[in-house]
Amino acid sequence: MNSPRRVFPDWQALATEAAGRLRASAGRFPDDRELTWLIGELSAHSEEFRRVWATGEVVMCDSGRRRLHHPATGTLHLDHDALHIPAAPGETGLVLHVLSAEHGTPEEAALTRLAATLPAARHLPQAAPNR
Structure with a gap:
């Protein structure tokens, strides 16, 4: 199976955009427990996600x-x-x-x-x- 980093050579830019879209969803649905859980899981298990999330970028x-x-x-x-x-x-x-x-x-x-x-x-x- 191909890793996402192999399939998408511009992985870093795409990951940043995905986190920005996730942040936009979190802003629209601040009481969504599943979304809050997902963000917590990603933050707990991925240094890269924590770094990107900390930028505060929002992508609509x-x-x-x-x-x-x-x-x-x-x-x-x-x-x-x-x-x-x-x-x-x-x-x-x-x-x-x-x-x-x-x-x-x-x-x-x-x-x-x-x-x-x-x-x-x-x-x-x-x-x-x-x-």
């Missing part, structure tokens, strides 16, 4: 480029967008993360090859390329 949304390493394709540079889906008061919303490749790039070809290896992909119609 993010988009841009992501670099990740897949064992079958190597390093991929993908566009990343996060769609925040709000919830009713007192409930936790959802965040949909979308990674995509620009048409005609080696990354698009790599994602197409990877998708073809998924069992469910054998039953899906092929989409016409966007031009």
